[in-house]
Amino acid sequence: MNLSIKILSTLFLFLIASLSYSQETKFTRADTLRGSITPEREWWDLNYYHLALEVFPETKSIKGTNTVRYQVKKAHQVLQIDLQEPLRIIDAKQNGQKLEIRKEGAAHLISLPKKQIVGAFEEVIISYEGQPKEAVRPPWDGGITWQKDENGNHFIASSNQGIGSSIWWPSKDHPADEVDSMLISVTVPKNLMNISNGRLRKTETKGQTKTYHWFVSNPINDYGVNINIGDYVHFSEKYQGEKGVLDMEYYVMRDNLEKAEKQFMDAGRMMEAFEHWFGPYPFYEDSYKLVEAPYLGMEHQSSVTYGNGYRNGYRGTDLSGTGWGMKFDFIIIHESGHEWFANNITYKDVADMWIHESFTNYSESLYLDYFYGKEAGQEYVRGTRTRIDNKLPIIGRYSVNSRGSGDMYYKGGNILNTLREIVNDDEKWRKILRGLNSEFYHQTVTTAQVEDYLSMETGIDLSSFFDQYLRNSSLPVLEYFYSDEQTLQYRWSNCIASFDMPIDLELGENKIRVIPSTKWSELKVSKQTDVKVDLDYYVGSFRLR
Known part of the structure; x- marks a missing residue:
């Protein structure tokens, strides 16, 4: 291993380790407001968002509105919307009436004079503006990335899984409640494009600006919503998948088109392997997009972002140390694997983030298994064990926006591979993985639900297995x-x-x-x-x- 690879590997381990929580962590009122289903969140169910904003690259600022449509589940008169400083809410209105807002940190508690009747659909329109937090180390320390491409054009993107969607738009910033559908309207300088989730409905040019209207027809987790602004060029392909023809769309910087046309062939191979193992791609209606971004990459739903430098491995290195990691582009495979585990099946609480990361880490080996044989996948999994700490539990603290340890990646993948060995029937194991994506299609779930499903389908009581591997840090x-x-x-x-x-x-x-x-x-x-x-x-x- 040469020095540059060692440095990159050390950096990656540091970034993963930064996900770990300390057993001595003192949680605050702000953690509870962010991480729990508060009384002001519990009573209403998200139905629809229309997020409309204008981006001003020269001042690194944004201004816009979010129309929040919801259904009343039980009587209550105060609604919680989250927006993080330095952004500020200008006002909130219901039926044209300006509403009183009490701010407690990022939580904005909005009083509703109109009686909220169970079963009724209502709307609140929130106006906001300001300079959102600039991402320092995206995607791990998220926010908005403001860069320029090699030709001097603005290159801007959001990434916010850890820090929360409320870092750049007002939302119900908790994973338990996904919006059913969403319109994203983004206005940018007319020499630039904005790529967001779902399908492009239309564009509108007005003076020196252009507005892109993207519609998401499937439920979407709030951290999966994104904007990508730049001098993009586009190419596409049609994939004959399990549910018919899937539109696979690619947006890259103008100077990278030739490299992308070659490197993005991994996307079609990914789709073939993952539909085999996990079932149909969960968002045919919204297409699949791979979008170049000014950071490493992220699993934004139907708008996966890519910044791996058009090379195989993780930034050109093999995280397994076996050679197999150089057979694929890590970001294309890993971040796209999240379309099944993170975007289709989504945690209800961040403490259960292993559901996203363990299964997706494991998907890397299954990709190799599909194209190069089972032993290739097994060697890859075993090779990642050198990156496991076994110091802290994989599951975090509930209701305080606390993730578990970084072992949810490599240890998580090895846990699932161990479970495959216990099952000792690869076709049965494949049906279990596909069954997960069918049983929990477009749902938010808990660890308990996933554990119970796996116990039922394997025919084995796995309670002590998961207690050991998820809630205890020691290696048996x-x-x-x-x-x-x-x-x-x-x-x-x-x-x-x-x-x-x-x-x-x-x-x-x-x-x-x-x-x-x-x-x-x-x-x-x-x-x-x-x-x-x-x-x-x-x-x-x-x-x-």
């Missing part, structure tokens, strides 16, 4: 020894008391499956032989004597 170790020539003793250690995962062993030329517990068990054998643990299980092993 299989301890064993021969008590005599024909008796093998074994047990699980370094784990929770209830851990009882089955595991496959090689005893000489024989392959067997045992179900250890944390108490010693014994197995009669014909003679004492070497014991080898199946390498595709993410565990440790230790011979005592």
